[in-house]
Amino acid sequence: MLDVRRLRLLRDLARLGTIAAVAQAHAYTPSAVSQQLAALQREAGVPLLEHTGRSVTLTPAATALVGHTETILAALEAASATLAAARTGLSGAVRIGAFPSAVPILLPAALVALGRDHPGLDLMVTELDPVDMPDALRDGRLDVALWHDYDIAPVEPDPGVDSVPLLDEKVFLAVPAERPEGTIASTRDADWIVGTPGTLCHTVAMRVCQAAGFTAGVRHHADDFTAVLALVAAGQGVALVPELGATHPPADVRLVPLDVHRRTRIAYRRGAAEHPVIAACVRALESSTTAYLARTGGGAHPVGAPHHRHVTT
Incomplete structure (x- = not known):
């Protein structure tokens, strides 16, 4: 009989690439992970790992086993x-993850x-960048998450995560009110305010500028959209801001709508959709989002049917 805990370690090795990374993710020592994987290989009766120097790769049998896992x-x-x-x-702890601009707007009513x-x-509640949410869901640090991507930077499907679509927002180019920029192309020589490297917001800003034929001239890094808009108002540069991040823009900022959209989903571990706690969270978040849109009448709109479940894309 194959041990589920050991299968989970093999799955994470396929995802993370090194035994050291798996050990860090599970708060184990690398030696303990290696011992557990060796025990799994004995249970399987076929080679699962190939060692080349200090690196390790999965055999075809191990890769197939990860899919079954x-x-x-x-x-x-x-x-x-x-x-x-x-x-x-319903009782017990519910760990909810959300990206920063969703926390003050979509979460409180839910x-x-x-x-x-x-x-x-x-x-x-834990505030988290979307790039960190799949790992947090798989590892059990989160039970449900408000997770987003952008049409210009879609998230690759994750076999361990399911989701239901929640919200589609327009993205704006935020510029100082007195500046003439009205398109991305017109900001070629402007200073840019972007997210911290490694965040999804940073990736999106870089891709939007690349699609317009230039590399953004980054002057400031800021992850909080209130701070971003304050910097724009102070004439420190231009930035991309989604609708949830621009609910109260400063008077000295002009928001130019772009043909770019941010797409928010409610995500959870694959197979957990019918758990009554997860279902209750989904209903509450859908209701709070509908109420927010009714109050604001903004360009953002709900997407998907309330009871449709799918693997996130």
Whole structure:
């Protein structure tokens, strides 16, 4: 019988690439990970790892086993959902991840509704960049997450994560009110304010400028859109800001709509869609988003059907 915990380590080795990275992700020593993978290889009865110097690669059999592991882990999530549905009332810790611009706008009403309707839930919010959310969901550090990508920088499908679409926002070019820029191409010689390298916002800014035929001249790095807009208002450069990040722009900032969109999803581990806690979170977040759009009448709009589930793309 194959040990599920060891299968999870093999899956993470395929994802992370090194035993050291797997050890760090699980708070193990590299030696302990190696021992567990060796035990899994004995259970499998076929070679799973190939060692070349200090590096290790998966054999074709191991790669196939990783695919089965994703199915096994999803089945375990579904089994947990079935058991949870048989209990009376919802209780326990719920770890919710959200990107910064969603926290003050979409989360509060959802948290109030969840606390009112399910007082047994212990709700905990973590602010996280979208690039870190798949790992946090797979590792169990999050149970549900508000996760986004952009049409110009789509997220690759993750076999361990399912999601339901929530919101589609327009992205704006934010410029000082007195400057004449009205297109991305016109900012070729402007200073740019972009996110920290490695964040999705940084990637999007770079790609938008590359698509217009130039490399952004970065002057400032800032991840909070309030700070970004304050820098734009101070004449420090131009920036990209999605609709949720531009709800109260300074008077000295002009927002130019672009043909670029940010797409938000509610994400969770594959197989967990029918878990009553996950379903309650999805309903609360959908309701809070609908209420926000009704109040603001902005260009953002909800997407997807409330009960449609799909692997995120």
